[in-house]
Amino acid sequence: MNNHLEAGYTRWALLLEFDGTGFVGWQRQENNPSIQGCLEEAGAAFFGGQSVMSATSGRTDAGVHASAMVVQLDVPDMRAVSAHQLRDGLNFHLKPHLIGVRMARPAPTDWHARFSAIGRRYRYTILNRAARPILDAHHVWHVKHPLNVDAMQEASRFLIGRHDFSSFRAASCQASGPIRTLDEMTISRSGDHVVLEVQARSFLHHQVRNFAGSLALVGRGKWSATHLRDVLDARDRSQAGPTAPPEGLCLIRVDYPEKLFESA
Amino acid sequence: MNNHLEAGYTRWALLLEFDGTGFVGWQRQENNPSIQGCLEEAGAAFFGGQSVMSATSGRTDAGVHASAMVVQLDVPDMRAVSAHQLRDGLNFHLKPHLIGVRMARPAPTDWHARFSAIGRRYRYTILNRAARPILDAHHVWHVKHPLNVDAMQEASRFLIGRHDFSSFRAASCQASGPIRTLDEMTISRSGDHVVLEVQARSFLHHQVRNFAGSLALVGRGKWSATHLRDVLDARDRSQAGPTAPPEGLCLIRVDYPEKLFESA
Incomplete structure (x- = not known):
């Protein structure tokens, strides 16, 4: 979780809703279902297999829910997308998990989901x-x-x-x-x-x-x-x-x- | 669904909450999960295998929920129970179904869950x-x-x-x-x-x-x-x-x- 944006990537802010039941929490773990893991897999699927990187406003524990978590998603520039396309594309690939992107928007300059939160x-x-x-x-x-x-x-x-x-x-x-x-x-x-x-x-x-x-x-x-x-x-x-x-x-x-x- | 109370039976009023997902609705059907079927099975289990009969304030369709359906349950007099015992006993036997008895009370005289509702x-x-x-x-x-x-x-x-x-x-x-x-x-x-x-x-x-x-x-x-x-x-x-x-x-x-x- 750092603030470095890789060259060739664009940062988006997402408003995320999820049902934490059955997940190990936000943070990615080997072999266990996490919110972060599902989101990054959906992003990779949407961007043709290229990696996407995410960070959250704050980690949640196993079983904890969110109606409005804010996360950042760094996505490759190879595919230009609108906010609606990114939201709908991620939601398509997030099925059948109970995780949904309510809204997406380009992140403000120098913005970090966690460190910018007040x-x-x-x-x-x-x-x-x-x-x-x-x-x-x-x-x-x-x-x-x-x-x-x-x-x-x-x-x-x-x-x-x-x-x-x-x-x-x-x-x-x-x-x-x-x-x-x-x-x-x-x-x-x-x-x-x-x-x-x-x-x-x-x-x-x-x-x-x-x-x-x-x-x-x-x-x-x-x-x-x-x-x-x-x-x-x-x-x-x-x-x-x-x-x-x-x-x-x-x-x-x-x-x-x-x-x-x-x-x- | 009639108002006849059999000899040797006592009528109770129940306040019922259920998640209708996966049920065919209130009404009992052969071989398909219904709210009425689950409730009557839980009642029979609680009363040592003797039949209990239920009727509702109004049937609900498959997938429809209730936070406060009122139903009547006619139970055998063989076992004297308090309202709390009946509620807790039914709830015990209703597990793991998403059906719960919020409250139970003896039914008023000449009361019917459906026909008395205004x-x-x-x-x-x-x-x-x-x-x-x-x-x-x-x-x-x-x-x-x-x-x-x-x-x-x-x-x-x-x-x-x-x-x-x-x-x-x-x-x-x-x-x-x-x-x-x-x-x-x-x-x-x-x-x-x-x-x-x-x-x-x-x-x-x-x-x-x-x-x-x-x-x-x-x-x-x-x-x-x-x-x-x-x-x-x-x-x-x-x-x-x-x-x-x-x-x-x-x-x-x-x-x-x-x-x-x-x-x-």
């Missing part, structure tokens, strides 16, 4: 009822015990702002440090669904899923709202709750200084 | 963009051409009220007549989704899907809004648009004189 927004959805998920199977975390959303909202306020988020950081996190600024967190109930939305410039590995896992303990009444503040202050992953499962998580927006896509 | 509400969802459905695959009708929702709303007003809906009635419809009263129709856009919601005491076979198919022609500009009024007035199925596909349709509410379930 904001990410994720949604974490909990299905809060006795019966297991049906219409939203594989797209929600199923929590049977009733959740008190007011308590979760109260606790979430302690997480807003600039903090050392070591308590919510995966051991595998490759970021240089644990300090992040959480710009926004909203928690709301709509029928049986409890929906968390978070916005930040960037997130630590598993940060959103670790938020969800701890906030669910508050919602179940196992923790007080103020206990979450103590957990944050402890800067100790072992003090926090479990990591919520990946299927509830969806990347829903990536922001850049220049707005890239009309509807994203 | 209102049905359906949602029809269109994904209106170039790229095929990904996160909502099998749950939307994919329409690539941009739809003008204002024009669709204007046309929909002609359908509200009591009419002869022969133009929107399937040849296979078994209702005694084509007159129905459409109480409400709303059409709204949310991003790439165009959502129709309709409410009536009852509907003709394919009525909602035929509405959607014709309204999409208005949305695409192939028909004027007033042409839809002419189609309605013609009372002739051949004058109307095609039947929209089943996967966009979802039964979202059934009303009874007495409210049966908290969240339905």
Whole structure:
């Protein structure tokens, strides 16, 4: 993942939607289905077997979804294409995978999907009822015990702002440090669904899923709202709750200084 | 489907959610997977092999979904169960099918899921963009051409009220007549989704899907809004648009004189 554009290649920005079920996540792996692998194979098929190179605004884990991931795709100049041709051609070759290019546009000069991004927004959805998920199977975390959303909202306020988020950081996190600024967190109930939305410039590995896992303990009444503040202050992953499962998580927006896509 | 409760049986009301993909619809068929067949098999398994009998508020076609279908289930008195036990026991035996009992309660006296119902509400969802459905695959009708929702709303007003809906009635419809009263129709856009919601005491076979198919022609500009009024007035199925596909349709509410379930 670097910003070097090879000679004879043109960089495109893509708005990508995918269902992460059954994938090992964004990043290409030998012998395992990845979003990146499928996208680059579709690109190579569209460009007559020539390599295309991709990078993402942020990697996603196995089972995590995206409605609006932004990726860059460096494609060979050998074939001139319009934005619609590239979108439709990639989508043709992406079948039958549940990966789709919603929009494509030429990348701005000196633009990189990851390093140019100034904001990410994720949604974490909990299905809060006795019966297991049906219409939203594989797209929600199923929590049977009733959740008190007011308590979760109260606790979430302690997480807003600039903090050392070591308590919510995966051991595998490759970021240089644990300090992040959480710009926004909203928690709301709509029928049986409890929906968390978070916005930040960037997130630590598993940060959103670790938020969800701890906030669910508050919602179940196992923790007080103020206990979450103590957990944050402890800067100790072992003090926090479990990591919520990946299927509830969806990347829903990536922001850049220049707005890239009309509807994203 | 009759209202007779056999001696030694107790009637329950169930709030059912299912993903209609891969099913032949509600009604039991020999050798083909149906919602009714799966539900009755789960009931028989839960009640030690004794038969249970079900009837629905309204049959659904192959591929049509429900978030809140109401069904009656007549179960043998041999085993006393609570509402939670019945819900959880049925859900256990319904696995791995995408059918779930959201709630169960003893049926009111002289209550029948179909004949006691005084209102049905359906949602029809269109994904209106170039790229095929990904996160909502099998749950939307994919329409690539941009739809003008204002024009669709204007046309929909002609359908509200009591009419002869022969133009929107399937040849296979078994209702005694084509007159129905459409109480409400709303059409709204949310991003790439165009959502129709309709409410009536009852509907003709394919009525909602035929509405959607014709309204999409208005949305695409192939028909004027007033042409839809002419189609309605013609009372002739051949004058109307095609039947929209089943996967966009979802039964979202059934009303009874007495409210049966908290969240339905």
